Amino acid sequence: MGKELVKVGLVGAGTIGKGVVDLYRRNINLINNRIDFELSLEKVADRDQSRLQALGLDEKKLTTEAADVLDDPQIEVVIELIGGIEPARSFIARALENGKHVVTANKDMMAHHGWDLISLAREKNLNIFYEASVGGGIPLIRPLKHNLVADRVRRVLGIVNGTTNYIFTRMDRDDLSLEDALSEAQRLGFAEADPTNDVEGLDAAYKLVIMANLVFGKKAVFDQVHIEGIKGVTYEDISYAREIGYTIKLLAIGEELPEGLALRVHPALVPLEHPLASVRNELNAVFIECEAAKELMFYGPGAGPMPTAAAILSDVVEAGRCIRFNIANGVVERELQDTGFVPVGALEARFYLRFLVEDRAGVFASLANAFADEGVSLDMIIQKRRVGDLAEVVLVTHQVKEEAFHRALNKVTDISAIQPNPSIIRLLN
Numbered sequence: 001m002g003k004e005l006v007k008v009g010l011v012g013a014g015t016i017g018k019g020v021v022d023l024y025r026r027n028i029n030l031i032n033n034r035i036d037f038e039l040s041l042e043k044v045a046d047r048d049q050s051r052l053q054a055l056g057l058d059e060k061k062l063t064t065e066a067a068d069v070l071d072d073p074q075i076e077v078v079i080e081l082i083g084g085i086e087p088a089r090s091f092i093a094r095a096l097e098n099g100k101h102v103v104t105a106n107k108d109m110m111a112h113h114g115w116d117l118i119s120l121a122r123e124k125n126l127n128i129f130y131e132a133s134v135g136g137g138i139p140l141i142r143p144l145k146h147n148l149v150a151d152r153v154r155r156v157l158g159i160v161n162g163t164t165n166y167i168f169t170r171m172d173r174d175d176l177s178l179e180d181a182l183s184e185a186q187r188l189g190f191a192e193a194d195p196t197n198d199v200e201g202l203d204a205a206y207k208l209v210i211m212a213n214l215v216f217g218k219k220a221v222f223d224q225v226h227i228e229g230i231k232g233v234t235y236e237d238i239s240y241a242r243e244i245g246y247t248i249k250l251l252a253i254g255e256e257l258p259e260g261l262a263l264r265v266h267p268a269l270v271p272l273e274h275p276l277a278s279v280r281n282e283l284n285a286v287f288i289e290c291e292a293a294k295e296l297m298f299y300g301p302g303a304g305p306m307p308t309a310a311a312i313l314s315d316v317v318e319a320g321r322c323i324r325f326n327i328a329n330g331v332v333e334r335e336l337q338d339t340g341f342v343p344v345g346a347l348e349a350r351f352y353l354r355f356l357v358e359d360r361a362g363v364f365a366s367l368a369n370a371f372a373d374e375g376v377s378l379d380m381i382i383q384k385r386r387v388g389d390l391a392e393v394v395l396v397t398h399q400v401k402e403e404a405f406h407r408a409l410n411k412v413t414d415i416s417a418i419q420p421n422p423s424i425i426r427l428l429n
């Protein structure tokens, strides 16, 4: 008896869509030899004819109408790669209504509507697979979903944005300014022409919401993520951080506290001995702290057509297994619970600060007094070279409640001898 055929359709033939078709053509025999059913890519839809023509597929498989894939009764798995929220969300809902499993790499849509779509999928005894939505080619979603089902995750720390990691790496290694490092990232194709979502931390926040849903089994909400981008970090900060044994990374941090979930994305000083400090250039990593397995790190390329295509095709195989063996494959997604959220002000952190101050007697004392008045204890104080008539002061606090720190900071910035807009970066603790 021949192997059961699972027919697949693709909507979206952009960079990642083309990567999926390329990898499919290169490896479909290998894949089909490894599984006990047979995958067949039947149709690809894109509104842009030239993108379709570039795929090198048989004309009969190409269409400019998404409906030709979404409504084709023979297609059992739809890959959605158009990105953005609409019409991607409606397309996925329509594919599910039509009884198809869905594979997507769409992080913003999954962060905003993932749970509703997963619920719809479950009602229909179907599933949505989104391995490529976080960490590109890194096997991450499936290990979080399946391998950690018996464990309790305490905290997730992610370097999940390649653009910003590349920028910080170049600032650190080659003494570039943020602007020059960003231009380099764009020139080399690591950053998009409009890198706003990356630089402002939104892309990392989407990915954090997706991971938090999964590892905590709670309904993480995008609007509850505290988000700070990388714009405030200068070459000087990176250089001082290195001097005191740290490197700066944009971290996506999710933790489960007794009061609820604390979700944040911000630059952080990471100790050089922490495994995340070694994640450089455009690479991504997710460090998981859990009860039984202790510490795990998933590392690799977080973007790019080939790594992402490998993740997508592995999801297609998973969908095929669900069809072939009539399994739901849900695990933790089954019952996400409502949760409270802990605002960043209620958390504790250590802070790095860099100020410019007038270089005269008493300024340092007034700075130290302002912190002491709010009970903020200082761990490290460095006074550095003059910039004109100004001295540069770098401080690191001990662990402090964010609210107390900000009260002290308001007092400090009221001191006329201290220049406004200090650099403020949390330390990873």
Ligand code: HSE
Binding pocket: 107, 160, 161, 162, 163, 164, 190, 191, 192, 198, 203, 302, 303
């Ligand atoms: N623009 C993202 C990054 C890749 O720089 O990591 C896709 O999420």
